[in-house]
Amino acid sequence: MRRGAFIDHVAWTGLGIAYTLSPAGVMTGRALAEGMSNDTIAFVQISDSHIGFHQAANPDVEATLTASVDAINALPQQPAFVVHTGDITHLSSAEQFDRAHSLLGKLRAPLIALPGEHDVLGNDFKPYLSNFKIPNATDAGWASWENGGVHFVAILNVFSFEKMGLLGNDQLAWLERDLAPLPKSRPIVVFTHVPLYALYPDWGWTTEDGSKALALLQRFDRVTVLNGHIHQVITHEEGNIRFASAAATAYPQPKPGTAAKPGPVTLPHDDLLRAIGYRTVQLATGNDARIVDRALG
Amino acid sequence: MKTFMFLAAAILATAALGNAATSATAVHIKDDAYNPATLTVHAGDIVLFVNDDDDAHTVTARDGSFDSKGLDTHQSWQHTFTKPGSYAYFCELHPFMKGTIIVKAVTQ
Numbered sequence: 001m002r003r004g005a006f007i008d009h010v011a012w013t014g015l016g017i018a019y020t021l022s023p024a025g026v027m028t029g030r031a032l033a034e035g036m037s038n039d040t041i042a043f044v045q046i047s048d049s050h051i052g053f054h055q056a057a058n059p060d061v062e063a064t065l066t067a068s069v070d071a072i073n074a075l076p077q078q079p080a081f082v083v084h085t086g087d088i089t090h091l092s093s094a095e096q097f098d099r100a101h102s103l104l105g106k107l108r109a110p111l112i113a114l115p116g117e118h119d120v121l122g123n124d125f126k127p128y129l130s131n132f133k134i135p136n137a138t139d140a141g142w143a144s145w146e147n148g149g150v151h152f153v154a155i156l157n158v159f160s161f162e163k164m165g166l167l168g169n170d171q172l173a174w175l176e177r178d179l180a181p182l183p184k185s186r187p188i189v190v191f192t193h194v195p196l197y198a199l200y201p202d203w204g205w206t207t208e209d210g211s212k213a214l215a216l217l218q219r220f221d222r223v224t225v226l227n228g229h230i231h232q233v234i235t236h237e238e239g240n241i242r243f244a245s246a247a248a249t250a251y252p253q254p255k256p257g258t259a260a261k262p263g264p265v266t267l268p269h270d271d272l273l274r275a276i277g278y279r280t281v282q283l284a285t286g287n288d289a290r291i292v293d294r295a296l297g
Numbered sequence: 298m299k300t301f302m303f304l305a306a307a308i309l310a311t312a313a314l315g316n317a318a319t320s321a322t323a324v325h326i327k328d329d330a331y332n333p334a335t336l337t338v339h340a341g342d343i344v345l346f347v348n349d350d351d352d353a354h355t356v357t358a359r360d361g362s363f364d365s366k367g368l369d370t371h372q373s374w375q376h377t378f379t380k381p382g383s384y385a386y387f388c389e390l391h392p393f394m395k396g397t398i399i400v401k402a403v404t405q
Contacts, residue, residue: 055352118367161357260329264352
């Protein structure tokens with residue numbers, strides 16, 4: 001019920017709300033006063049830019065991505081990195097990747113960009129990989145790295161279109177090996193494109209074998225899973241795992257089950273700017289992730 | 298430029314209607330659905346897939362025998378079905394969208 005109220009707030013008054021995912025599972029609204037402090041690792045998440053989209057829901061997706069990039073560049077303290085959780089382009093074309101590469105290249109912080117299904121149409125990863133390969137990624141494209149005492153994992157779940165999302169046994173075996181040596185106290189942050197849990201399977205907002213990844217993550221004290229794909233802020237908890245789907249930089253989609261189908265929602269321009277934007281995330285030692293969704297309008 | 302290409306494809310498909318050996322039929326994509334969801338044609342027929350929706354879609358065969366790649370709003374794509382059989386297809390971007398083309402042998 002609490003989650004429903006939060007979603008309503010986001011949908012109708014924009015993203016200008018901060019919340020903390022506490023161990024007790026209570027979300028606390030906060031004012032957006034302070035910037036990022038020095039004693040934490042801070043990063044930014046953006047998602048679903050759909051460069052090449054030019055329908056009524058957002059006739060200028062390049063402008064809204066640029067506005068997001070400018071806002072991130074103007075943050076009082078630069079994030080350790082900016083992660084893009086996929087659907088960088090609308091239809092995987094070389095021209096769209098070229099434009100996206102140029103626009104995202106203006107970020108001051110290092111960029112880590114995951115593919116969405118829109119970026120690998122025809123199961124062809126080449127246009128994506130020639131522009132946005134994750135640093136230190138395995139040959140298959142997924143990756144993990146340590147930063148500020150946090151273990152970060154970028155999982156790809158856009159390999160199988162028929163069963164989207166799907167991780168596959170190779171990736172699950174890799175994840176098991178990757179997590180095995182870590183103490184349970186190590187904070188884990190996982191990035192994916194498609195939600196890792198069954199958020200709304202009727203619209204494909206789920207990962208078929210996601211529960212196998214969650215089983216591997218369950219033993220850790222503090223896990224945060226951040227995804228895109230659904231173009232709206234929705235939070236969820238399962239044990240010690242906290243999920244937060246991000247807004248797009250392009251256009252919103254309907255809340256689960258409130259429309260006949262998922263897809264672009266056309267709003268008046270001012271309302272569009274309140275429904276899209278970027279997200280700042282802070283992790284302080286011993287605390288849960290502090291996630292702030294910031295709208296463009 | 299793309300508009301011209303798709304216009305040309307539509308004209309070609311229309312032109313094919315005049316050929317006694319083939320006929321063209323269309324599947325329209327609207328509201329995350331293929332209409333009609335099941336279409337029966339004869340071997341050699343051309344099927345035109347038209348995206349009338351406000352979102353991008355694909356027409357992708359489950360057996361890998363055809364793939365439109367991404368079809369933006371107002372774009373269309375055509376495929377000639379030469380072998381009799383039942384061809385199930387789906388949308389890579391919305392896997393819950395399903396369609397079938399049934400291709401019947403041409404009787405002499």
